[in-house]
Amino acid sequence: MKKxxxxxxxxxxFSDIEEEDLLRMLVCLGAKTEYFDKKYxxxxxxSPAKYIGIVLSGSVQIIQVDFDGNRSILGEVTASEVFAxxxxxxxVSALPVxxxxxxxxxxxxxxxxxxxxxxxxxxxxxxxxxxNLMKDLALKTIFFxxxxxxxxxRTTREKLMAYLHLQAKKANSLSFEIPFDRQExxxxxxxxxxxxxxxxxKLKKEGVIQAxxxxxxxxxxx
Amino acid sequence: MKKxxxxxxxxxxFSDIEEEDLLRMLVCLGAKTEYFDKKYxxxxxxSPAKYIGIVLSGSVQIIQVDFDGNRSILGEVTASEVFAxxxxxxxVSALPVxxxxxxxxxxxxxxxxxxxxxxxxxxxxxxxxxxNLMKDLALKTIFFxxxxxxxxxRTTREKLMAYLHLQAKKANSLSFEIPFDRQExxxxxxxxxxxxxxxxxKLKKEGVIQAxxxxxxxxxxx
DNA sequence: AAATATCTGTTGAAATTTCAACAAAAGGAG
DNA sequence: CTCCTTTTGTTGAAATTTCAACAGATATTT
Numbered sequence: 001m002k003k004x005x006x007x008x009x010x011x012x013x014f015s016d017i018e019e020e021d022l023l024r025m026l027v028c029l030g031a032k033t034e035y036f037d038k039k040y041x042x043x044x045x046x047s048p049a050k051y052i053g054i055v056l057s058g059s060v061q062i063i064q065v066d067f068d069g070n071r072s073i074l075g076e077v078t079a080s081e082v083f084a085x086x087x088x089x090x091x092v093s094a095l096p097v098x099x100x101x102x103x104x105x106x107x108x109x110x111x112x113x114x115x116x117x118x119x120x121x122x123x124x125x126x127x128x129x130x131x132n133l134m135k136d137l138a139l140k141t142i143f144f145x146x147x148x149x150x151x152x153x154r155t156t157r158e159k160l161m162a163y164l165h166l167q168a169k170k171a172n173s174l175s176f177e178i179p180f181d182r183q184e185x186x187x188x189x190x191x192x193x194x195x196x197x198x199x200x201x202k203l204k205k206e207g208v209i210q211a212x213x214x215x216x217x218x219x220x221x222x
Numbered sequence: 223m224k225k226x227x228x229x230x231x232x233x234x235x236f237s238d239i240e241e242e243d244l245l246r247m248l249v250c251l252g253a254k255t256e257y258f259d260k261k262y263x264x265x266x267x268x269s270p271a272k273y274i275g276i277v278l279s280g281s282v283q284i285i286q287v288d289f290d291g292n293r294s295i296l297g298e299v300t301a302s303e304v305f306a307x308x309x310x311x312x313x314v315s316a317l318p319v320x321x322x323x324x325x326x327x328x329x330x331x332x333x334x335x336x337x338x339x340x341x342x343x344x345x346x347x348x349x350x351x352x353x354n355l356m357k358d359l360a361l362k363t364i365f366f367x368x369x370x371x372x373x374x375x376r377t378t379r380e381k382l383m384a385y386l387h388l389q390a391k392k393a394n395s396l397s398f399e400i401p402f403d404r405q406e407x408x409x410x411x412x413x414x415x416x417x418x419x420x421x422x423x424k425l426k427k428e429g430v431i432q433a434x435x436x437x438x439x440x441x442x443x444x
Numbered sequence: 445a446a447a448t449a450t451c452t453g454t455t456g457a458a459a460t461t462t463c464a465a466c467a468a469a470a471g472g473a474g
Numbered sequence: 475c476t477c478c479t480t481t482t483g484t485t486g487a488a489a490t491t492t493c494a495a496c497a498g499a500t501a502t503t504t
Contacts, residue, residue, distance in 0.1 A: 064371060072371075085360075086359075089357065096371065131338070141359065141366070145318045151373065
C-alpha cells in the first residue's frame with residue numbers, strides 16, 4: 001500500500017488528508033488492492049454497485065454496450081483517479097456501465113457504505129472524505145457536460161475538432177496525446193471508425209491538424 | 223415560504239430533515255425565493271456558478287447553445303427538483319449551461335458556499351444536508367448516463383424509441399406525457415426536428431406507437 | 445372573433461454517415 | 475526474423491440525416 005502513497009495523495013478523494021491519517025483511514029475503510037490484467041472486467045454492467053474504485057497504476061475504461069453490440073466509451077480513468085463512485089453512492093442495484101482494464105495495473109476498491117456511513121470511531125477525516133467525494137461527483141458531472149458538448153455536434157468533423165480543442169485546452173498545448181486508438185476515439189465520439197479515419201485524413205490534407213498515432217497537433221490557433 | 227413547504231419536503235436536498243428544522247435552516251442558509259416569467263434566463267451560460275436552484279412551481283430547462291446556435295436540451299427540471307448543484311459545488315467560474323424558465327413559477331436560490339462550509343452554529347442538519355447533496359449529485363450522474371445511452375444511438379428512430387421506453391419505465395405505464403414539444407424533443411435527442419416528426423409519423427403508421435401532442439403510448443409490449 | 449404567432453407534419457434534394465470489405469502498416473509472440 | 479494479430483486508411487454503395495421551404499393546425503393576443 002505504501003508503494004502507492006504518492007498516487008493516493010493525488011487522489012481527489014483524499015485531498016487535505018494527512019499521510020498518516022490516510023493510511024489509518026484506508027484500514028478503517030477496509031480498502032483492498034488487486035492487480036488486474038489487460039481486458040479484465042473489473043465491474044460488469046448489470047451487477048450491483050458497492051465499490052468505489054481508485055486506479056493506482058495502469059488505466060481502465062468506462063464503457064456501455066447496448067443490445068445491438070454498439071460500444072460507447074464514457075471515459076478513460078488513469079492513476080489516482082476514481083471510478084464508479086456515482087453508482088456506489090446512489091447504491092444502484094445494476095451498474096449501467098462496465099469497467100474494463102486498458103493498461104494492466106493495480107486498483108484499490110473501497111466499499112462505499114464504509115464511506116457514507118460514518119465509522120464507529122467517528123474519525124474527523126471522515127467528514128473531509130465525504131466532502132471530497134462530493135467535490136469529485138460535482139467534477140464528474142462537469143466532465144459529462146463537456147462530453148455532451150462534443151457528442152451533440154452533428155458531424156464527425158465537428159465532434160472531432162471539438163474533442164481536440166478540449167484536449168488542447170486540458171494539455172495547455174496545441175500538441176498532445178489522446179488516450180484512445182482510432183476505434184476507441186470513434187466509440188467515444190459516437191461516430192463510425194472509417195468515417196473518423198477519413199475525416200482525420202482530410203483535416204491533415206487541409207493543414208488543419210497533424211496526426212501521428214495518438215499524438216495530435218492543432219495547426220490553426222483558433 | 224410556508225406556501226411551498228410540501229414541495230420543499232419532497233426535495234431530495236431536504237430528505238430526513240424535520241419540518242421545523244427545515245424552515246430554520248432555510249433562514250440560516252439565506253435562501254431567497256423569486257418569481258420568474260416564461261423564457262426568463264435564471265442563469266446565463268458563462269456566468270459564475272454560486273447558487274443552487276430549487277424549483278418550487280413551474281419548470282425550467284437546462285440548455286447548452288454552441289457558437290453555431292445549435293441548442294441542446296440537457297434536461298427539464300420541475301417542482302421540488304434541484305438544478306445547477308454540480309456547478310455550484312465545483313465552484314466553476316463559468317457555467318457551461320443556461321437555465322431558462324419553461325413554465326413560469328417560483329424558484330428558490332441558495333448560495334452553495336453556505337451549504338458546503340458549515341455554519342457557525344454547526345447545526346446537526348448540516349451534515350444531513352451535505353449527505354443529501356451528495357446523493358443528489360450521484361443521481362444526476364446516473365441521469366446523464368441514461369441520456370448518453372439514448373443519444374449514443376445512431377438513428378433518429380433508435381433514439382426516439384430508447385427515450386420512449388425510458389419514459390414508459392419511469393411512468394410505470396405504456397402511456398405517458400413527455401415534458402417536451404417536438405422541437406424540444408429533437409433538441410434533447412440531438413436530432414433534426416423534421417426528421418423526428420416524420421419518424422414519429424412512420425412509427426404511428428406501423429402501429430408501434432400512438433402519439434398525440436405530448437402524450438405517447440407504446441403499443442408493443444417489448 | 446379576428447389577427448397573429450407558434451407548432452407540426454411533409455416534401456425532395458444535398459450532404460453525411462453507415463456498412464462491408466480489403467489491403468497496407470504496425471505491433472507482438474515465438 | 476517470421477508469422478500472426480491488430481490497427482489503420484480507403485473505397486463505393488446504401489441508408490440516413492440535414493436543410494430549406496411551405497401549408498395546415500393549434501395557441502395566443504388584442
